[in-house]
Amino acid sequence: MQSLSTFHTFGFNASCNKIITVSSQDELVGWLPKLKHQQFLFIGEGSNTVFVENFDGLVVVNKLKGINKFEDETFYHLNVASGENWHDLVTYCLAQGMYGMENLALIPGTVGAAPIQNIGAYGIEVNAFIHSVEFIDLDSGFAGYFNNKECEFAYRDSVFKKARIGKRLITSVNFAIPKDYAPVVSYSPLDKIESPTPQKIFDEVIRIRQQKLPDPNTIGNAGSFFKNPKIPLSHFINLQSDYEDIPGYSVDEKTVKVPAAWLIDKLGFKGYRYGDIGCHESQPLVFVNYGKGHGEELLVLAKTIKLKIIEKFSIALENEVQVVGQYGRINL
Numbered sequence: 001m002q003s004l005s006t007f008h009t010f011g012f013n014a015s016c017n018k019i020i021t022v023s024s025q026d027e028l029v030g031w032l033p034k035l036k037h038q039q040f041l042f043i044g045e046g047s048n049t050v051f052v053e054n055f056d057g058l059v060v061v062n063k064l065k066g067i068n069k070f071e072d073e074t075f076y077h078l079n080v081a082s083g084e085n086w087h088d089l090v091t092y093c094l095a096q097g098m099y100g101m102e103n104l105a106l107i108p109g110t111v112g113a114a115p116i117q118n119i120g121a122y123g124i125e126v127n128a129f130i131h132s133v134e135f136i137d138l139d140s141g142f143a144g145y146f147n148n149k150e151c152e153f154a155y156r157d158s159v160f161k162k163a164r165i166g167k168r169l170i171t172s173v174n175f176a177i178p179k180d181y182a183p184v185v186s187y188s189p190l191d192k193i194e195s196p197t198p199q200k201i202f203d204e205v206i207r208i209r210q211q212k213l214p215d216p217n218t219i220g221n222a223g224s225f226f227k228n229p230k231i232p233l234s235h236f237i238n239l240q241s242d243y244e245d246i247p248g249y250s251v252d253e254k255t256v257k258v259p260a261a262w263l264i265d266k267l268g269f270k271g272y273r274y275g276d277i278g279c280h281e282s283q284p285l286v287f288v289n290y291g292k293g294h295g296e297e298l299l300v301l302a303k304t305i306k307l308k309i310i311e312k313f314s315i316a317l318e319n320e321v322q323v324v325g326q327y328g329r330i331n332l
């Protein structure tokens, strides 16, 4: 058994049967016959995965590296290996004058994880910059490719989270970054930036994240634990009669997105602590490990909050984080 405590940002001392690191596609392909016959997980930096129990399988850690760049009249094109660090890529793009992804600065994790959950922050989702995603199909052993449309991107969702989950191992992501840059500063407090430039947005996003979100290098966490739920407009209007201050963002004419942080805050869970696990004091949607927390405590806290939100608001939260137990992914 090998400890996973340094392989996921929650830091629980769960273990797995074996940890393998792959640094090239050939190495990954070489492991495929073994992976076909046993339970395994392909992870990046473990910033959106939490091992709540000992995992009875192999963990394959993605260290595929490399960036290739070319341009045409309208786009910068980048082919980025999936094991590259996300924030390093954002920093590289800014330094090279390829603008637009600054709003996504400081999001923990690898480039390969970005399309899976279609990472997003401060008014931008990564799908706006993704041309295509390359992967190796576990069953056939062949390299595959999905263009942007085939990735079925949606809010914190993609084809990689649906059918054949975990069977397509993302090896690289192709980005197409438009040359005609326009800053996206609609999301508060970016709207306060005077004469926004890519550098100012980058700096401000980093400042806000550092101020509001706990740093996984200092205190174990995996970012937002739940997705912001989408509810029918009729349900939202009913809730407004009981909770005048409930925030909501229109998704389309029939659907409203409600901040899960507000629902959790309203229940009084902000700063709440159960054992060594808690809801962060400035962003209760982020669950944190105060040091000695374990998976069982996290499950109790998450399930309690989920249940109370159903009781009080008739809203079912879905987890945003990938929760892994002995036999693989767990749905709370």
Ligand code: EPU
Residues within 6 Å of the ligand: 120, 121, 122, 123, 213, 222, 223, 224, 225, 226, 227, 228, 247, 259, 260, 261, 262, 263, 265, 270, 281, 282, 283, 284, 285, 320
């Ligand atoms: N709120 C409260 N109490 C709080 C904090 C927030 O009521 O203590 C309410 C407020 O109404 C606030 C709203 O929640 O306006 C939204 O809060 P925030 O702007 O912090 O964003 P979020 O919806 O909670 C999402 C992403 C974050 C991303 C931020 C910024 C999801 C699940 N989370 O959080 O992404 O950084 O927007 O764009 O969509 C992540 O995915 O891990 C992540 C951190």
